[in-house]
Amino acid sequence: xxxxxxxxxxxxxxxxxxxxxxxxxxxxxxxxxxxxxxxxxxxxxxxxxxxxxxxxxxxxxxxxxxxxxxxxxxxxxxxxxxxxxxxxxxxxxxxxxxxxxxxxxxxxxxxxxxxxxxxxxxxxxxxxxxxxxxxxxxxxxxxxxxxxxxxxxxxxxxxxxxxxxxxxxxxxxxxxxxxxxxxxxxxxxxxxxxxxxxxxxxxxxxxxxxxxxxxxxxxxxxxxxxxxxxxxxxxxxxxxxxxxxxxxxxxxxxxxxxxxxxxxxxxxxxxxxxxxxxxxxxxxxxxxxxxxxxxxxxxxxxxxxxxxxxxxxxxxxxxxx
Amino acid sequence: xxxxxxxxxxxxxxxxxxxxxxxxxxxxxxxxxxxxxxxxxxxxxxxxxxxxxxxxxxxxxxxxxxxxxxxxxxxxxxxxxxxxxxxxxxxxxxxxxxxxxxxxxxxxxxxxxxxxxxxxxxxxxxxxxxxxxxxxxxxxxxxxxxxxxxxxxxxxxxxxxxxxxxxxxxxxxxxxxxxxxxxxxxxxxxxxxxxxxxxxxxxxxxxxxxxxxxxxxxxxxxxxxxxxxxxxxxxxxx
Numbered sequence: 001x002x003x004x005x006x007x008x009x010x011x012x013x014x015x016x017x018x019x020x021x022x023x024x025x026x027x028x029x030x031x032x033x034x035x036x037x038x039x040x041x042x043x044x045x046x047x048x049x050x051x052x053x054x055x056x057x058x059x060x061x062x063x064x065x066x067x068x069x070x071x072x073x074x075x076x077x078x079x080x081x082x083x084x085x086x087x088x089x090x091x092x093x094x095x096x097x098x099x100x101x102x103x104x105x106x107x108x109x110x111x112x113x114x115x116x117x118x119x120x121x122x123x124x125x126x127x128x129x130x131x132x133x134x135x136x137x138x139x140x141x142x143x144x145x146x147x148x149x150x151x152x153x154x155x156x157x158x159x160x161x162x163x164x165x166x167x168x169x170x171x172x173x174x175x176x177x178x179x180x181x182x183x184x185x186x187x188x189x190x191x192x193x194x195x196x197x198x199x200x201x202x203x204x205x206x207x208x209x210x211x212x213x214x215x216x217x218x219x220x221x222x223x224x225x226x227x228x229x230x231x232x233x234x235x236x237x238x239x240x241x242x243x244x245x246x247x248x249x250x251x252x253x254x255x256x257x258x259x260x261x262x263x264x265x266x267x268x269x270x271x272x273x274x275x276x277x278x279x280x281x282x283x284x285x286x287x288x289x290x291x292x293x294x295x296x297x298x299x300x301x302x303x304x305x306x307x308x309x310x311x312x313x314x315x316x317x318x319x320x321x
Numbered sequence: 322x323x324x325x326x327x328x329x330x331x332x333x334x335x336x337x338x339x340x341x342x343x344x345x346x347x348x349x350x351x352x353x354x355x356x357x358x359x360x361x362x363x364x365x366x367x368x369x370x371x372x373x374x375x376x377x378x379x380x381x382x383x384x385x386x387x388x389x390x391x392x393x394x395x396x397x398x399x400x401x402x403x404x405x406x407x408x409x410x411x412x413x414x415x416x417x418x419x420x421x422x423x424x425x426x427x428x429x430x431x432x433x434x435x436x437x438x439x440x441x442x443x444x445x446x447x448x449x450x451x452x453x454x455x456x457x458x459x460x461x462x463x464x465x466x467x468x469x470x471x472x473x474x475x476x477x478x479x480x481x482x483x484x485x486x487x488x489x490x491x492x493x494x495x496x497x498x499x500x501x502x503x504x505x506x507x508x509x510x511x512x513x514x515x516x517x518x519x520x521x522x523x524x525x526x527x528x529x530x531x532x533x534x535x536x537x538x539x540x541x542x543x544x545x546x547x548x549x550x551x552x553x554x555x556x557x558x559x
Contacts, residue, residue, distance in 0.1 A: 065410070066406060085414075091410070104334075115323075115324055
Protein backbone atom coordinates (compact mmCIF):
# COMPACT_ATOMS: atom_id res chain seq x y z
CA UNK A 1 0.00 0.00 0.00
CA UNK A 2 1.42 3.37 -0.90
CA UNK A 3 0.08 6.87 -0.62
CA UNK A 4 0.74 7.95 -3.33
CA UNK A 5 3.25 5.59 -4.93
CA UNK A 6 6.56 7.03 -5.95
CA UNK A 7 7.85 4.53 -8.46
CA UNK A 8 11.48 3.73 -7.86
CA UNK A 9 13.36 2.85 -11.02
CA UNK A 10 14.74 -0.41 -9.66
CA UNK A 11 11.54 -1.87 -8.12
CA UNK A 12 8.89 -0.44 -10.37
CA UNK A 13 7.05 -1.65 -12.30
CA UNK A 14 6.72 -5.20 -10.99
CA UNK A 15 8.06 -7.74 -13.46
CA UNK A 16 4.69 -9.45 -13.86
CA UNK A 17 2.71 -6.24 -14.39
CA UNK A 18 0.56 -6.45 -17.53
CA UNK A 19 -0.62 -2.85 -17.39
CA UNK A 20 1.87 -0.09 -16.73
CA UNK A 21 1.24 3.63 -16.98
CA UNK A 22 4.17 5.87 -16.22
CA UNK A 23 3.57 9.52 -15.39
CA UNK A 24 0.60 9.85 -17.73
CA UNK A 25 -1.33 13.09 -18.00
CA UNK A 26 -4.21 14.26 -20.12
CA UNK A 27 -6.02 17.58 -20.36
CA UNK A 28 -9.07 18.65 -22.31
CA UNK A 29 -8.66 22.36 -22.88
CA UNK A 30 -8.08 23.91 -19.48
CA UNK A 31 -9.49 20.87 -17.65
CA UNK A 32 -6.80 18.56 -16.31
CA UNK A 33 -8.46 15.14 -16.46
CA UNK A 34 -5.46 13.03 -15.40
CA UNK A 35 -2.27 14.40 -13.90
CA UNK A 36 1.03 12.51 -13.60
CA UNK A 37 -0.44 9.11 -12.78
CA UNK A 38 1.82 6.07 -12.52
CA UNK A 39 0.27 2.67 -11.93
CA UNK A 40 1.16 -0.96 -12.42
CA UNK A 41 -1.49 -3.66 -12.55
CA UNK A 42 -0.71 -7.34 -12.19
CA UNK A 43 -2.83 -10.35 -13.16
CA UNK A 44 -5.96 -10.77 -11.07
CA UNK A 45 -8.89 -8.47 -10.46
CA UNK A 46 -8.13 -4.82 -9.76
CA UNK A 47 -10.56 -2.00 -9.26
CA UNK A 48 -10.14 1.54 -10.48
CA UNK A 49 -12.06 3.54 -7.94
CA UNK A 50 -13.03 7.18 -7.95
CA UNK A 51 -16.00 9.50 -7.75
CA UNK A 52 -17.72 10.65 -10.91
CA UNK A 53 -15.50 13.08 -12.80
CA UNK A 54 -12.33 11.89 -11.05
CA UNK A 55 -10.59 10.89 -14.26
CA UNK A 56 -11.19 7.13 -14.17
CA UNK A 57 -12.60 6.91 -17.67
CA UNK A 58 -9.86 9.11 -19.10
CA UNK A 59 -7.21 6.95 -17.46
CA UNK A 60 -8.89 3.76 -18.67
CA UNK A 61 -9.10 5.19 -22.19
CA UNK A 62 -5.39 5.97 -22.11
CA UNK A 63 -4.64 2.46 -20.86
CA UNK A 64 -6.74 0.88 -23.61
CA UNK A 65 -5.19 3.07 -26.29
CA UNK A 66 -8.37 4.98 -27.09
CA UNK A 67 -6.75 8.30 -26.30
CA UNK A 68 -3.15 9.38 -26.46
CA UNK A 69 -1.63 10.65 -23.22
CA UNK A 70 -0.39 14.24 -23.42
CA UNK A 71 2.71 13.01 -21.60
CA UNK A 72 3.93 9.76 -20.11
CA UNK A 73 3.94 6.19 -21.38
CA UNK A 74 1.45 3.34 -21.43
CA UNK A 75 2.41 -0.29 -21.82
CA UNK A 76 -0.18 -3.04 -21.92
CA UNK A 77 0.29 -6.75 -22.59
CA UNK A 78 3.58 -6.35 -24.36
CA UNK A 79 3.18 -3.11 -26.22
CA UNK A 80 1.76 0.35 -26.64
CA UNK A 81 -1.94 -0.21 -27.33
CA UNK A 82 -2.14 2.88 -29.54
CA UNK A 83 0.69 1.91 -31.82
CA UNK A 84 0.67 -1.87 -31.64
CA UNK A 85 -2.42 -3.59 -33.05
CA UNK A 86 -1.38 -6.95 -31.61
CA UNK A 87 -1.05 -5.46 -28.12
CA UNK A 88 -4.45 -3.82 -28.58
CA UNK A 89 -5.92 -7.16 -29.56
CA UNK A 90 -4.78 -8.63 -26.28
CA UNK A 91 -7.16 -6.23 -24.54
CA UNK A 92 -10.86 -6.84 -24.12
CA UNK A 93 -12.57 -3.48 -23.78
CA UNK A 94 -15.94 -2.66 -22.26
CA UNK A 95 -16.39 1.07 -22.83
CA UNK A 96 -18.55 3.19 -20.58
CA UNK A 97 -21.05 4.34 -23.18
CA UNK A 98 -24.36 2.59 -23.42
CA UNK A 99 -24.52 2.34 -27.20
CA UNK A 100 -23.87 -0.94 -28.96
CA UNK A 101 -24.92 -1.52 -32.58
CA UNK A 102 -28.62 -0.99 -31.97
CA UNK A 103 -29.93 -2.66 -35.09
CA UNK A 104 -27.86 -5.81 -34.76
CA UNK A 105 -28.66 -8.95 -32.82
CA UNK A 106 -26.50 -9.82 -29.80
CA UNK A 107 -24.93 -12.74 -31.64
CA UNK A 108 -24.08 -10.50 -34.60
CA UNK A 109 -22.40 -7.91 -32.36
CA UNK A 110 -20.22 -10.56 -30.74
CA UNK A 111 -19.62 -12.28 -34.07
CA UNK A 112 -18.47 -8.95 -35.50
CA UNK A 113 -15.95 -8.61 -32.67
CA UNK A 114 -14.72 -12.16 -33.31
CA UNK A 115 -14.30 -11.56 -37.04
CA UNK A 116 -12.45 -8.28 -36.50
CA UNK A 117 -10.14 -10.07 -34.08
CA UNK A 118 -9.53 -12.53 -36.90
CA UNK A 119 -10.59 -15.62 -34.97
CA UNK A 120 -11.07 -18.88 -36.85
CA UNK A 121 -14.07 -20.36 -35.07
CA UNK A 122 -16.22 -17.24 -35.07
CA UNK A 123 -19.64 -18.78 -34.47
CA UNK A 124 -18.43 -21.06 -31.70
CA UNK A 125 -16.54 -18.28 -29.94
CA UNK A 126 -19.46 -15.86 -30.17
CA UNK A 127 -21.86 -18.38 -28.67
CA UNK A 128 -19.33 -19.22 -25.94
CA UNK A 129 -18.89 -15.55 -25.01
CA UNK A 130 -22.65 -14.94 -24.85
CA UNK A 131 -22.98 -18.06 -22.72
CA UNK A 132 -20.44 -16.64 -20.24
CA UNK A 133 -22.67 -13.64 -19.63
CA UNK A 134 -25.83 -15.77 -19.59
CA UNK A 135 -27.37 -14.42 -22.76
CA UNK A 136 -29.20 -16.59 -25.25
CA UNK A 137 -27.27 -16.45 -28.56
CA UNK A 138 -30.43 -17.20 -30.51
CA UNK A 139 -32.35 -14.13 -29.36
CA UNK A 140 -33.84 -12.47 -32.41
CA UNK A 141 -34.47 -9.04 -30.84
CA UNK A 142 -32.01 -6.33 -31.86
CA UNK A 143 -29.72 -4.96 -29.16
CA UNK A 144 -31.60 -1.65 -29.32
CA UNK A 145 -34.59 -3.39 -27.73
CA UNK A 146 -32.51 -4.77 -24.83
CA UNK A 147 -32.58 -3.54 -21.24
CA UNK A 148 -29.51 -1.70 -19.97
CA UNK A 149 -28.38 -4.79 -18.11
CA UNK A 150 -28.62 -6.97 -21.22
CA UNK A 151 -26.70 -4.44 -23.29
CA UNK A 152 -24.05 -4.35 -20.63
CA UNK A 153 -23.72 -8.11 -20.91
CA UNK A 154 -23.46 -7.91 -24.71
CA UNK A 155 -20.63 -5.39 -24.24
CA UNK A 156 -18.87 -7.76 -21.85
CA UNK A 157 -19.39 -10.71 -24.23
CA UNK A 158 -17.84 -8.86 -27.18
CA UNK A 159 -14.86 -7.99 -24.96
CA UNK A 160 -14.40 -11.62 -23.93
CA UNK A 161 -14.86 -13.27 -27.31
CA UNK A 162 -11.16 -13.33 -28.24
CA UNK A 163 -10.13 -14.52 -24.75
CA UNK A 164 -7.97 -11.46 -24.09
CA UNK A 165 -5.06 -11.36 -21.68
CA UNK A 166 -6.25 -8.05 -20.26
CA UNK A 167 -9.83 -7.01 -19.69
CA UNK A 168 -10.58 -3.31 -19.15
CA UNK A 169 -14.10 -2.41 -18.17
CA UNK A 170 -15.53 1.01 -17.48
CA UNK A 171 -18.39 0.74 -14.97
CA UNK A 172 -19.44 -2.70 -16.29
CA UNK A 173 -21.86 -3.39 -13.46
CA UNK A 174 -24.04 -0.36 -14.21
CA UNK A 175 -27.58 -1.41 -15.02
CA UNK A 176 -27.20 -4.99 -13.80
CA UNK A 177 -29.57 -6.32 -11.18
CA UNK A 178 -28.09 -7.73 -7.93
CA UNK A 179 -28.10 -11.32 -9.19
CA UNK A 180 -26.39 -10.35 -12.44
CA UNK A 181 -23.85 -8.23 -10.54
CA UNK A 182 -23.01 -11.21 -8.36
CA UNK A 183 -22.68 -13.42 -11.40
CA UNK A 184 -20.46 -10.92 -13.23
CA UNK A 185 -18.25 -10.38 -10.20
CA UNK A 186 -17.73 -14.11 -9.89
CA UNK A 187 -16.95 -14.27 -13.63
CA UNK A 188 -14.33 -11.53 -13.18
CA UNK A 189 -12.81 -13.44 -10.28
CA UNK A 190 -12.75 -16.62 -12.33
CA UNK A 191 -10.95 -14.78 -15.13
CA UNK A 192 -8.53 -13.28 -12.61
CA UNK A 193 -7.84 -16.72 -11.16
CA UNK A 194 -7.06 -17.96 -14.67
CA UNK A 195 -4.24 -15.41 -14.90
CA UNK A 196 -6.08 -12.67 -16.75
CA UNK A 197 -5.65 -9.07 -15.73
CA UNK A 198 -9.10 -7.67 -15.04
CA UNK A 199 -9.31 -3.94 -14.45
CA UNK A 200 -12.76 -2.68 -13.51
CA UNK A 201 -13.62 0.94 -12.91
CA UNK A 202 -16.35 1.87 -10.49
CA UNK A 203 -17.52 4.73 -8.32
CA UNK A 204 -19.40 2.43 -5.94
CA UNK A 205 -17.34 1.53 -2.90
CA UNK A 206 -19.39 -1.54 -2.00
CA UNK A 207 -18.97 -2.86 -5.51
CA UNK A 208 -15.21 -2.41 -5.32
CA UNK A 209 -15.10 -4.13 -1.98
CA UNK A 210 -16.62 -7.21 -3.60
CA UNK A 211 -14.53 -6.95 -6.75
CA UNK A 212 -11.08 -7.43 -5.45
CA UNK A 213 -8.51 -6.58 -2.90
CA UNK A 214 -6.33 -4.48 -5.20
CA UNK A 215 -7.59 -0.98 -5.78
CA UNK A 216 -6.34 2.08 -7.58
CA UNK A 217 -7.99 5.21 -6.24
CA UNK A 218 -8.23 8.24 -8.51
CA UNK A 219 -9.41 11.58 -7.28
CA UNK A 220 -9.35 14.90 -9.11
CA UNK A 221 -7.22 13.36 -11.84
CA UNK A 222 -4.51 12.25 -9.45
CA UNK A 223 -3.58 8.90 -8.00
CA UNK A 224 -4.85 9.06 -4.43
CA UNK A 225 -3.90 5.53 -3.41
CA UNK A 226 -2.96 2.19 -4.84
CA UNK A 227 -2.84 -1.11 -3.04
CA UNK A 228 -4.85 -3.43 -0.91
CA UNK A 229 -8.42 -2.36 -0.26
CA UNK A 230 -8.31 -3.46 3.36
CA UNK A 231 -5.22 -1.31 3.84
CA UNK A 232 -7.11 1.73 2.68
CA UNK A 233 -9.99 0.92 4.98
CA UNK A 234 -7.48 0.42 7.78
CA UNK A 235 -6.09 3.87 7.19
CA UNK A 236 -9.61 5.17 7.36
CA UNK A 237 -10.02 3.55 10.78
CA UNK A 238 -7.09 5.53 12.14
CA UNK A 239 -8.71 8.83 11.25
CA UNK A 240 -11.37 10.67 13.28
CA UNK A 241 -14.59 9.11 12.11
CA UNK A 242 -18.22 9.83 12.90
CA UNK A 243 -20.79 7.20 13.83
CA UNK A 244 -24.50 7.34 14.46
CA UNK A 245 -25.66 5.12 17.31
CA UNK A 246 -29.28 4.17 17.74
CA UNK A 247 -30.18 2.66 21.13
CA UNK A 248 -32.98 2.93 23.67
CA UNK A 249 -30.87 4.64 26.42
CA UNK A 250 -29.04 7.21 24.35
CA UNK A 251 -28.25 9.70 27.13
CA UNK A 252 -26.87 7.07 29.47
CA UNK A 253 -24.74 5.48 26.75
CA UNK A 254 -23.52 8.94 25.64
CA UNK A 255 -22.35 9.73 29.18
CA UNK A 256 -20.36 6.49 29.22
CA UNK A 257 -18.90 7.12 25.78
CA UNK A 258 -17.67 10.62 26.68
CA UNK A 259 -15.60 9.05 29.42
CA UNK A 260 -13.78 6.93 26.81
CA UNK A 261 -10.45 8.36 25.70
CA UNK A 262 -11.08 7.34 22.09
CA UNK A 263 -14.27 9.41 21.80
CA UNK A 264 -13.44 12.99 20.94
CA UNK A 265 -16.94 14.29 20.27
CA UNK A 266 -20.47 13.32 21.26
CA UNK A 267 -23.82 14.81 20.35
CA UNK A 268 -27.09 13.43 21.74
CA UNK A 269 -29.53 14.05 18.96
CA UNK A 270 -32.60 12.49 20.59
CA UNK A 271 -33.51 10.01 23.31
CA UNK A 272 -32.57 7.20 20.97
CA UNK A 273 -29.84 8.64 18.77
CA UNK A 274 -26.26 9.80 19.35
CA UNK A 275 -23.63 11.02 16.92
CA UNK A 276 -20.08 10.52 18.10
CA UNK A 277 -16.65 11.26 16.70
CA UNK A 278 -13.87 8.84 17.53
CA UNK A 279 -10.15 8.86 16.91
CA UNK A 280 -9.94 5.06 17.07
CA UNK A 281 -12.75 3.37 15.25
CA UNK A 282 -11.66 -0.16 16.03
CA UNK A 283 -11.50 0.37 19.79
CA UNK A 284 -14.77 2.28 19.68
CA UNK A 285 -16.53 -0.56 17.88
CA UNK A 286 -15.34 -2.99 20.54
CA UNK A 287 -16.28 -0.78 23.49
CA UNK A 288 -19.76 0.30 22.42
CA UNK A 289 -21.15 -3.20 22.60
CA UNK A 290 -19.70 -3.71 26.07
CA UNK A 291 -21.12 -0.40 27.32
CA UNK A 292 -24.60 -1.23 26.06
CA UNK A 293 -24.45 -4.68 27.57
CA UNK A 294 -23.26 -3.30 30.92
CA UNK A 295 -26.11 -0.76 31.08
CA UNK A 296 -28.75 -3.03 29.65
CA UNK A 297 -29.26 -0.74 26.65
CA UNK A 298 -30.62 -2.22 23.46
CA UNK A 299 -28.20 -1.32 20.63
CA UNK A 300 -30.12 -1.10 17.37
CA UNK A 301 -27.64 0.43 14.98
CA UNK A 302 -24.06 1.65 14.62
CA UNK A 303 -23.80 3.45 11.31
CA UNK A 304 -20.53 4.93 10.08
CA UNK A 305 -21.16 8.38 8.67
CA UNK A 306 -17.79 8.76 6.95
CA UNK A 307 -17.49 5.56 4.97
CA UNK A 308 -19.25 6.80 1.91
CA UNK A 309 -17.02 7.14 -1.11
CA UNK A 310 -16.72 10.90 -0.92
CA UNK A 311 -15.38 10.60 2.61
CA UNK A 312 -12.84 8.02 1.53
CA UNK A 313 -11.64 10.33 -1.20
CA UNK A 314 -11.67 13.36 1.07
CA UNK A 315 -9.43 11.50 3.42
CA UNK A 316 -7.18 9.96 0.79
CA UNK A 317 -6.71 13.22 -1.06
CA UNK A 318 -5.94 14.95 2.21
CA UNK A 319 -3.52 12.21 3.23
CA UNK A 320 -1.95 12.03 -0.19
CA UNK A 321 -1.45 15.76 -0.33
CA UNK B 322 -16.33 -13.82 -43.76
CA UNK B 323 -13.34 -11.47 -43.96
CA UNK B 324 -13.01 -8.47 -41.62
CA UNK B 325 -13.22 -6.11 -44.60
CA UNK B 326 -16.43 -7.60 -45.97
CA UNK B 327 -17.92 -7.70 -42.46
CA UNK B 328 -17.19 -4.01 -41.99
CA UNK B 329 -18.55 -3.20 -45.45
CA UNK B 330 -21.76 -5.09 -44.69
CA UNK B 331 -22.15 -3.32 -41.35
CA UNK B 332 -21.68 0.12 -42.93
CA UNK B 333 -24.08 -0.78 -45.71
CA UNK B 334 -26.78 -1.83 -43.24
CA UNK B 335 -26.27 1.37 -41.25
CA UNK B 336 -26.71 3.44 -44.41
CA UNK B 337 -30.13 2.11 -45.19
CA UNK B 338 -32.44 4.27 -43.11
CA UNK B 339 -35.92 5.30 -44.12
CA UNK B 340 -34.99 8.99 -44.24
CA UNK B 341 -32.08 8.42 -46.60
CA UNK B 342 -34.11 6.12 -48.86
CA UNK B 343 -36.86 8.75 -49.03
CA UNK B 344 -34.30 11.42 -49.99
CA UNK B 345 -32.82 9.22 -52.72
CA UNK B 346 -36.29 8.35 -54.00
CA UNK B 347 -37.38 12.00 -53.99
CA UNK B 348 -34.32 13.26 -55.87
CA UNK B 349 -34.64 10.41 -58.39
CA UNK B 350 -38.31 11.24 -58.87
CA UNK B 351 -37.45 14.93 -59.43
CA UNK B 352 -34.84 13.92 -62.04
CA UNK B 353 -37.38 11.76 -63.85
CA UNK B 354 -40.07 14.44 -63.70
CA UNK B 355 -37.66 17.05 -65.10
CA UNK B 356 -36.58 14.59 -67.81
CA UNK B 357 -40.18 13.80 -68.71
CA UNK B 358 -41.22 17.46 -68.70
CA UNK B 359 -38.32 18.64 -70.86
CA UNK B 360 -38.46 15.58 -73.14
CA UNK B 361 -42.16 16.04 -73.91
CA UNK B 362 -41.71 19.78 -74.49
CA UNK B 363 -39.82 19.04 -77.75
CA UNK B 364 -36.54 20.86 -76.95
CA UNK B 365 -34.65 22.61 -79.77
CA UNK B 366 -31.50 20.56 -79.11
CA UNK B 367 -32.30 17.44 -77.01
CA UNK B 368 -28.61 16.52 -76.53
CA UNK B 369 -27.82 20.00 -75.27
CA UNK B 370 -30.89 19.99 -73.01
CA UNK B 371 -30.13 16.51 -71.58
CA UNK B 372 -26.48 17.39 -70.97
CA UNK B 373 -27.48 20.63 -69.28
CA UNK B 374 -29.93 18.90 -66.95
CA UNK B 375 -27.46 16.16 -66.03
CA UNK B 376 -24.77 18.77 -65.47
CA UNK B 377 -26.79 21.26 -63.44
CA UNK B 378 -29.22 19.06 -61.53
CA UNK B 379 -27.38 15.73 -61.59
CA UNK B 380 -23.69 16.45 -61.08
CA UNK B 381 -24.32 19.82 -59.47
CA UNK B 382 -26.97 18.77 -56.93
CA UNK B 383 -28.29 15.21 -56.90
CA UNK B 384 -25.02 13.27 -56.86
CA UNK B 385 -23.19 15.41 -54.28
CA UNK B 386 -26.22 15.68 -51.97
CA UNK B 387 -26.93 11.94 -51.99
CA UNK B 388 -23.22 11.20 -51.55
CA UNK B 389 -22.96 13.74 -48.73
CA UNK B 390 -25.95 12.41 -46.81
CA UNK B 391 -24.75 8.81 -47.11
CA UNK B 392 -20.97 9.16 -46.82
CA UNK B 393 -20.80 11.74 -44.03
CA UNK B 394 -22.80 9.36 -41.86
CA UNK B 395 -20.69 6.27 -42.54
CA UNK B 396 -18.09 7.00 -39.86
CA UNK B 397 -19.80 10.12 -38.53
CA UNK B 398 -22.78 8.22 -37.12
CA UNK B 399 -20.51 5.71 -35.40
CA UNK B 400 -18.61 8.57 -33.82
CA UNK B 401 -21.82 10.26 -32.74
CA UNK B 402 -23.27 7.16 -31.07
CA UNK B 403 -19.81 6.15 -29.79
CA UNK B 404 -19.83 2.70 -31.37
CA UNK B 405 -16.75 3.38 -33.50
CA UNK B 406 -14.60 2.13 -30.65
CA UNK B 407 -15.89 -1.43 -31.16
CA UNK B 408 -14.41 -1.45 -34.68
CA UNK B 409 -11.44 0.79 -33.98
CA UNK B 410 -10.13 -1.18 -31.03
CA UNK B 411 -9.73 -4.42 -32.96
CA UNK B 412 -6.64 -5.29 -34.92
CA UNK B 413 -8.21 -4.84 -38.36
CA UNK B 414 -6.04 -2.37 -40.30
CA UNK B 415 -7.28 1.21 -40.37
CA UNK B 416 -7.25 1.32 -44.17
CA UNK B 417 -9.80 -1.50 -44.26
CA UNK B 418 -12.06 0.43 -41.91
CA UNK B 419 -11.67 3.55 -44.08
CA UNK B 420 -12.17 1.69 -47.35
CA UNK B 421 -15.29 -0.14 -46.11
CA UNK B 422 -16.72 3.16 -44.84
CA UNK B 423 -16.15 4.68 -48.29
CA UNK B 424 -17.37 1.76 -50.40
CA UNK B 425 -20.66 1.31 -48.52
CA UNK B 426 -22.12 4.76 -49.36
CA UNK B 427 -20.60 4.58 -52.84
CA UNK B 428 -22.39 1.24 -53.36
CA UNK B 429 -25.72 2.99 -52.84
CA UNK B 430 -24.90 6.39 -54.35
CA UNK B 431 -23.46 5.05 -57.64
CA UNK B 432 -26.46 2.99 -58.84
CA UNK B 433 -29.04 5.31 -57.27
CA UNK B 434 -27.73 8.35 -59.13
CA UNK B 435 -26.48 6.63 -62.30
CA UNK B 436 -29.79 4.87 -63.00
CA UNK B 437 -31.94 7.90 -62.23
CA UNK B 438 -29.88 10.38 -64.21
CA UNK B 439 -29.32 8.04 -67.18
CA UNK B 440 -33.09 7.52 -67.41
CA UNK B 441 -33.56 11.29 -67.13
CA UNK B 442 -31.13 11.78 -70.04
CA UNK B 443 -33.00 9.13 -72.09
CA UNK B 444 -36.33 10.84 -71.38
CA UNK B 445 -34.93 14.13 -72.74
CA UNK B 446 -32.77 12.99 -75.66
CA UNK B 447 -33.90 9.43 -76.40
CA UNK B 448 -31.18 6.79 -76.46
CA UNK B 449 -28.25 8.88 -77.59
CA UNK B 450 -25.08 6.89 -76.90
CA UNK B 451 -22.94 9.96 -76.20
CA UNK B 452 -25.39 11.41 -73.70
CA UNK B 453 -26.18 8.06 -72.12
CA UNK B 454 -22.60 6.86 -71.63
CA UNK B 455 -21.34 10.38 -70.87
CA UNK B 456 -23.94 10.65 -68.13
CA UNK B 457 -23.14 7.19 -66.84
CA UNK B 458 -19.37 7.74 -66.61
CA UNK B 459 -19.60 11.27 -65.23
CA UNK B 460 -22.13 10.30 -62.57
CA UNK B 461 -20.23 7.16 -61.50
CA UNK B 462 -16.99 9.13 -61.18
CA UNK B 463 -18.77 11.93 -59.29
CA UNK B 464 -20.49 9.56 -56.84
CA UNK B 465 -17.24 7.74 -56.10
CA UNK B 466 -15.16 10.86 -55.49
CA UNK B 467 -17.83 12.68 -53.49
CA UNK B 468 -18.35 9.57 -51.34
CA UNK B 469 -14.64 9.41 -50.56
CA UNK B 470 -14.39 13.11 -49.75
CA UNK B 471 -17.52 13.16 -47.59
CA UNK B 472 -16.54 9.99 -45.71
CA UNK B 473 -13.45 11.89 -44.58
CA UNK B 474 -15.55 14.96 -43.82
CA UNK B 475 -17.86 12.86 -41.63
CA UNK B 476 -14.89 11.65 -39.62
CA UNK B 477 -13.40 15.11 -39.25
CA UNK B 478 -16.44 17.16 -38.31
CA UNK B 479 -19.41 16.61 -36.07
CA UNK B 480 -21.48 18.90 -38.32
CA UNK B 481 -20.24 17.36 -41.56
CA UNK B 482 -23.62 17.64 -43.25
CA UNK B 483 -23.77 21.40 -42.81
CA UNK B 484 -20.12 21.86 -43.76
CA UNK B 485 -20.65 19.66 -46.82
CA UNK B 486 -23.68 21.67 -47.90
CA UNK B 487 -21.72 24.89 -47.43
CA UNK B 488 -18.94 23.46 -49.60
CA UNK B 489 -21.43 22.47 -52.30
CA UNK B 490 -23.48 25.65 -52.37
CA UNK B 491 -20.91 28.28 -51.49
CA UNK B 492 -17.73 26.90 -53.01
CA UNK B 493 -18.84 24.70 -55.90
CA UNK B 494 -21.93 26.60 -57.01
CA UNK B 495 -20.66 30.11 -56.38
CA UNK B 496 -16.94 30.67 -55.69
CA UNK B 497 -15.61 28.00 -58.06
CA UNK B 498 -17.58 29.51 -60.92
CA UNK B 499 -15.62 32.73 -60.59
CA UNK B 500 -12.80 31.39 -62.75
CA UNK B 501 -10.56 28.55 -63.88
CA UNK B 502 -8.20 28.64 -60.90
CA UNK B 503 -10.98 28.25 -58.38
CA UNK B 504 -12.67 25.63 -60.58
CA UNK B 505 -9.52 23.48 -60.38
CA UNK B 506 -10.19 23.17 -56.65
CA UNK B 507 -13.77 22.07 -57.20
CA UNK B 508 -14.65 18.37 -57.47
CA UNK B 509 -17.57 19.25 -59.73
CA UNK B 510 -15.20 20.42 -62.49
CA UNK B 511 -13.92 16.92 -63.27
CA UNK B 512 -17.09 14.85 -63.77
CA UNK B 513 -18.56 17.89 -65.57
CA UNK B 514 -15.57 17.83 -67.93
CA UNK B 515 -16.13 14.13 -68.65
CA UNK B 516 -19.75 14.87 -69.53
CA UNK B 517 -18.84 17.89 -71.67
CA UNK B 518 -16.10 16.07 -73.61
CA UNK B 519 -18.14 12.93 -74.30
CA UNK B 520 -21.30 14.78 -75.34
CA UNK B 521 -19.40 17.53 -77.20
CA UNK B 522 -21.51 20.11 -75.40
CA UNK B 523 -19.71 23.10 -73.93
CA UNK B 524 -20.31 23.45 -70.19
CA UNK B 525 -19.12 26.39 -68.10
CA UNK B 526 -15.56 25.81 -66.77
CA UNK B 527 -15.79 22.09 -67.62
CA UNK B 528 -12.79 22.24 -69.95
CA UNK B 529 -10.52 19.43 -68.74
CA UNK B 530 -9.77 16.34 -70.81
CA UNK B 531 -11.55 13.03 -70.18
CA UNK B 532 -8.33 11.57 -68.79
CA UNK B 533 -7.96 14.49 -66.35
CA UNK B 534 -11.65 14.16 -65.49
CA UNK B 535 -11.12 10.54 -64.49
CA UNK B 536 -7.61 10.61 -63.02
CA UNK B 537 -8.01 13.64 -60.74
CA UNK B 538 -11.11 12.18 -59.00
CA UNK B 539 -9.27 8.87 -58.55
CA UNK B 540 -6.36 10.74 -56.96
CA UNK B 541 -8.74 12.75 -54.75
CA UNK B 542 -10.49 9.53 -53.69
CA UNK B 543 -7.22 7.81 -52.83
CA UNK B 544 -6.02 10.86 -50.91
CA UNK B 545 -9.31 11.00 -49.02
CA UNK B 546 -8.97 7.28 -48.24
CA UNK B 547 -5.39 7.81 -47.08
CA UNK B 548 -6.33 10.74 -44.82
CA UNK B 549 -9.33 8.86 -43.43
CA UNK B 550 -7.02 5.96 -42.48
CA UNK B 551 -4.45 8.38 -41.08
CA UNK B 552 -7.05 10.23 -39.08
CA UNK B 553 -8.46 6.95 -37.72
CA UNK B 554 -4.98 6.03 -36.60
CA UNK B 555 -4.27 9.35 -34.91
CA UNK B 556 -7.62 10.25 -33.43
CA UNK B 557 -8.86 9.83 -29.89
CA UNK B 558 -11.87 7.53 -29.74
CA UNK B 559 -14.51 7.77 -27.04
